[in-house]
Amino acid sequence: MSGTHEARGLRSWLLTTDHKRIGLLYFWTAFAFFLVGGLEALVIRLQLAQPEGRLVSAETFNQLFTMHGTTMVFLALMPLSASFFNYIVPLQIGARDVAFPRLNAFSYWVFLLGGLLMNASWFVGPLFDAGMLSVAPNAGWFGYANLTERQFSPGPNIDFWVLGLQILGISSLAAGFNFIVTILNLRAPGMKMMRLPTFTWMTLVTQFLIITAFPVITVALVFLMFDRFFGTQFYVHQAGATPILWQHLFWLFGHPEVYILILPAMGIVSEVLPTFSRKPLFGYTVVVYSGVLIGFMGWGVWSHHMFAVGLGPIADAVFSATTMLIAVPTGVKIFNWIATLWGGDIRGTTALHFAVGFIAMFIIGGLSGVSHASPPADLQQTDTYYVVAHIHYVLFGGTIFGLFAGMYYWWPKMTGRRLGERLGKAHFWLTFIGMNVAFFPMHLSGLLGMPRRIYTYGPDLGPGIAQLNLVSTVGALLVAVATLVFVWNMWRPRRHGEAAGNDPWGGATLEWSIPSPPPVYNFSVIPTVESRLPRWKTEHHAAMRDPPAAPPAPIHVPGGSVWPLVTALGLPVLALAPLAHALWLAFLGAAILLIGIYRWAFEPFEV
Amino acid sequence: MPSRYRLRLIPVALAFWGCAGPFPQSTLHPRSDFARAIDQLFTGIFWWALGVFVIVETILLISVIRFRHREGKPAPKPTHGHTVMEIAWTLAPAVILVFIAVPTVRTIFATARDAPADALKVEVIGHQWWWEYRYPDLGIVTANEMRLPVGKPVQVSITSADVIHSFWVPALGGKRDATPGRISRIAFRADSVGDYSGQCAEFCGESHANMRFRVLVESDSGFAAWVQRERGGPAPQAKGSLAEQGRQLFARSACIACHVVEGVSKGVLGPSLTHVGGRTTIAAGLFPNDSAHFARWIADAPSLKPGARMARMAPPLTEADVAALVAYLRSLQ
Numbered sequence: 057m058s059g060t061h062e063a064r065g066l067r068s069w070l071l072t073t074d075h076k077r078i079g080l081l082y083f084w085t086a087f088a089f090f091l092v093g094g095l096e097a098l099v100i101r102l103q104l105a106q107p108e109g110r111l112v113s114a115e116t117f118n119q120l121f122t123m124h125g126t127t128m129v130f131l132a133l134m135p136l137s138a139s140f141f142n143y144i145v146p147l148q149i150g151a152r153d154v155a156f157p158r159l160n161a162f163s164y165w166v167f168l169l170g171g172l173l174m175n176a177s178w179f180v181g182p183l184f185d186a187g188m189l190s191v192a193p194n195a196g197w198f199g200y201a202n203l204t205e206r207q208f209s210p211g212p213n214i215d216f217w218v219l220g221l222q223i224l225g226i227s228s229l230a231a232g233f234n235f236i237v238t239i240l241n242l243r244a245p246g247m248k249m250m251r252l253p254t255f256t257w258m259t260l261v262t263q264f265l266i267i268t269a270f271p272v273i274t275v276a277l278v279f280l281m282f283d284r285f286f287g288t289q290f291y292v293h294q295a296g297a298t299p300i301l302w303q304h305l306f307w308l309f310g311h312p313e314v315y316i317l318i319l320p321a322m323g324i325v326s327e328v329l330p331t332f333s334r335k336p337l338f339g340y341t342v343v344v345y346s347g348v349l350i351g352f353m354g355w356g357v358w359s360h361h362m363f364a365v366g367l368g369p370i371a372d373a374v375f376s377a378t379t380m381l382i383a384v385p386t387g388v389k390i391f392n393w394i395a396t397l398w399g400g401d402i403r404g405t406t407a408l409h410f411a412v413g414f415i416a417m418f419i420i421g422g423l424s425g426v427s428h429a430s431p432p433a434d435l436q437q438t439d440t441y442y443v444v445a446h447i448h449y450v451l452f453g454g455t456i457f458g459l460f461a462g463m464y465y466w467w468p469k470m471t472g473r474r475l476g477e478r479l480g481k482a483h484f485w486l487t488f489i490g491m492n493v494a495f496f497p498m499h500l501s502g503l504l505g506m507p508r509r510i511y512t513y514g515p516d517l518g519p520g521i522a523q524l525n526l527v528s529t530v531g532a533l534l535v536a537v538a539t540l541v542f543v544w545n546m547w548r549p550r551r552h553g554e555a556a557g558n559d560p561w562g563g564a565t566l567e568w569s570i571p572s573p574p575p576v577y578n579f580s581v582i583p584t585v586e587s588r589l590p591r592w593k594t595e596h597h598a599a600m601r602d603p604p605a606a607p608p609a610p611i612h613v614p615g616g617s618v619w620p621l622v623t624a625l626g627l628p629v630l631a632l633a634p635l636a637h638a639l640w641l642a643f644l645g646a647a648i649l650l651i652g653i654y655r656w657a658f659e660p661f662e663v
Numbered sequence: 664m665p666s667r668y669r670l671r672l673i674p675v676a677l678a679f680w681g682c683a684g685p686f687p688q689s690t691l692h693p694r695s696d697f698a699r700a701i702d703q704l705f706t707g708i709f710w711w712a713l714g715v716f717v718i719v720e721t722i723l724l725i726s727v728i729r730f731r732h733r734e735g736k737p738a739p740k741p742t743h744g745h746t747v748m749e750i751a752w753t754l755a756p757a758v759i760l761v762f763i764a765v766p767t768v769r770t771i772f773a774t775a776r777d778a779p780a781d782a783l784k785v786e787v788i789g790h791q792w793w794w795e796y797r798y799p800d801l802g803i804v805t806a807n808e809m810r811l812p813v814g815k816p817v818q819v820s821i822t823s824a825d826v827i828h829s830f831w832v833p834a835l836g837g838k839r840d841a842t843p844g845r846i847s848r849i850a851f852r853a854d855s856v857g858d859y860s861g862q863c864a865e866f867c868g869e870s871h872a873n874m875r876f877r878v879l880v881e882s883d884s885g886f887a888a889w890v891q892r893e894r895g896g897p898a899p900q901a902k903g904s905l906a907e908q909g910r911q912l913f914a915r916s917a918c919i920a921c922h923v924v925e926g927v928s929k930g931v932l933g934p935s936l937t938h939v940g941g942r943t944t945i946a947a948g949l950f951p952n953d954s955a956h957f958a959r960w961i962a963d964a965p966s967l968k969p970g971a972r973m974a975r976m977a978p979p980l981t982e983a984d985v986a987a988l989v990a991y992l993r994s995l996q
């Protein structure tokens with residue numbers, strides 16, 4: 057992708073504060089991590105294709121599933137959503153940039169460096185005399201204490217995880233505050249809250265979840281870091297504490313995190329369906345309010361991850377009830393999406409395929425979710441492949457389908473060229489079939505007794521289990537082929553792609569009123585918004601006139617800044633200090649941070 | 664459009680479900696009151712879910728087929744919403760959930776009850792990566808193979824000696840975490856004689872996958888005979904036999920640091936071996952209790968169970984030593 061900015065060359069990307077360029081940086085980085093996480097999944101599936109697989113060792117397998125989960129959640133899905141927050145939200149609200157462009161650059165660099173630090177653990181074993189190349193985290197993406205305590209995990213593996221996640225949390229928090237301020241304060245004239253595009257609304261809810269949930273995991277991680285490095289005993293039962301504290305803190309973060317992952321995808325689907333049905337979103341206010349409600353209710357359900365702990369019948373009953381309740385606003389959204397399609401003039405673009413696929417798959421994930429909301433049933437299902445099926449129907453069939461819908465929908469806006477529709481359809485059907493072949497049998501293997509997170513299983517688990525696993529592996533390979541088709545589809549239009557023009561789809565929202573890719577200032581004239589669907593003619597409003605091609609007056613665009621990058625560099629240096637047991641690195645990291653923040657704060661406004 | 668593939672999958676799925684094929688760790692073949700209560704609850708939820716699935720996916724399918732773009736089709740009516748419909752599809756899932764929530768809460772409280780006071784008490788202690796079982800009223804300590812009498816209530820107390828594990832025998836009920844510093848309880852009554860597979864269900868480190876176990880539910884007389892054997896001391900070895908050499912070797916070896924054999928050694932870190940010969944499997948349910956597997960296990964446990972605390976003997980044991988140890992341990996019926 058290029059041509060967003062007049063300036064060219066590596067330096068211009070390192071210094072950029074343009075939300076569109078940062079959006080592209082997020083996209084390519086997150087997509088690269090998505091491929092890494094996918095490769096990890098493939099190795100997992102190849103190992104499990106038959107009983108007593110010997111492709112990788114137990115230790116390597118444990119690292120693979122830990123990093124697969126951690127990578128997909130923190131390094132792929134969240135930042136892929138963030139790439140759309142960055143690129144699309146300012147365009148949807150009629151803004152020239154985000155509220156704090158340099159903070160935005162800082163968020164990206166912190167994300168990149170945190171992700172690199174975490175993945176560096178694959179290759180640095182020899183530095184720690186580990187006896188193997190890799191010292192990647194190996195206690196699961198949920199990192200349950202007390203397994204993660206130094207006593208049971210003496211190597212640097214968990215240190216990479218604890219430090220990497222804290223760094224990534226800083227990135228998410230900074231971006232969260234930035235987007236809340238952006239959406240609340242930088243709306244174009246007339247863009248009332250209830251005229252915000254649904255994607256922007258869901259982005260706003262997501263950011264509130266991020267700024268409230270990430271402090272909780274940060275507390276949990278700081279406790280664990282102190283236990284590991286400084287001899288505190290927050291999770292040590294011999295000292296009178298309990299490792300269950302970790303579970304409460306982790307899931308108090310972890311469940312809102314699920315909504316952090318799914319709400320942006322729901323927002324994308326709520327944009328794609330109306331555009332390609334030529335109909336406004338059915339029940340806009342209900343969809344928005346149910347999104348807000350899901351955001352609130354997501355805080356009251358965390359212990360449904362802990363039914364097997366044995367918290368007692370009262371706690372189980374209460375958390376079961378709250379969890380079932382959250383199915384109601386979720387169901388309401390699904391019905392409104394279907395009602396949006398109903399009576400429409402549906403054009404079956406690839407984006408629409410993925411959006412409808414999202415609904416179809418998310419229904420399955422939601423229904424299997426109801427069976428875990430019932431604690432007795434969950435006691436049989438939790439920590440089996442049934443749950444693996446559930447989360448993948450929600451996060452692959454849900455979030456990733458939603459993100460693919462967003463990619464096909466907004467790619468023309470971000471690059472100026474369309475993705476190929478024929479290849480897109482091939483990508484969709486291969487993905488759709490592949491994911492069902494991979495994940496549907498997991499419901500069965502789980503119910504028939506296959507626990508999750510096992511690097512091997514015996515033939516005595518039953519020949520049927522082995523067959524189901526083989527089928528799942530074939531499905532995973534299909535998804536891999538589908539992803540290669542998508543990569544080819546992204547590569548190809550660089551020369552051959554059909555030019556997008558301002559508005560290839562006939563979209564109703566502001567991002568389609570400006571060129572693709574947009575000029576660095578976005579809008580030549582900031583539009584005045586008079587309806588929820590400003591570019592569509594409605595009963596009460598004429599369609600708005602798109603801003604003129606050239607700005608009537610020169611528009612000042614701030615130049616870039618190097619200080620967000622410098623400041624961000626301080627964080628991994630700080631994290632290296634405990635890993636290397638080198639105090640001087642801590643001082644160096646702190647010095648870089650302080651200098652970066654100081655120079656940032658006193659940077660002249662006009663560059 | 665997308666749904667038709669999955670609709671085809673459902674009969675396939677049901678075929679699997681109905682199939683009684685050998686699934687020794689299945690949650691769908693309950694053999695206790697606890698497991699049956701869960702199975703019944705889940706069956707109800709399954710049919711509700713299947714109904715919702717069929718209805719909603721069908722409507723979705725109809726809408727994308729019926730309203731697909733055709734040339735010359737007039738612009739659709741710009742409907743923005745419909746209050747009555749919104750209320751209807753808010754209430755519909757809420758009502759269905761009541762039908763799931765009520766039996767759920769009933770089952771929660773029904774299965775949370777402790778067993779009667781005269782129930783057989785078993786204490787389960789999870790270790791990396793094996794299971795210790797204590798029968799406090801019977802004075803029995805054993806490992807990896809739990810024996811229970813059929814039809815009698817059992818009260819299981821679960822804890823851990825190191826990290827968090829989860830005790831799970833699908834045929835006999837739901838899983839319960841083994842958390843260090845905390846005792847969790849489940850109660851059930853096994854209703855059929857059988858050999859049921861279980862496995863640790865909470866990730867507990869390198870060999871989590873190798874932390875398996877069995878529950879042998881036996882007739883009253885079979886169980887009584889087992890109790891009799893377990894309460895007796897270790898079986899004696901004939902003078903001059905290979906097993907007797909093995910006993911002497913064992914008493915001089917590093918084995919005694921971790922393993923107890925009543926009257927011979929007092930180690931407590933590893934499983935009790937007093938009656939190890941009487942178990943059907945070794946190494947936490949990984950291998951059948953035969954001489955070949957036993958020999959490989961004694962010679963080099965970590966190669967069979969990565970990370971196993973039982974180290975490779977240094978200097979390595981001779982084949983003759985291993986054979987003697989195997990003969991001794993297998994004689995401890």
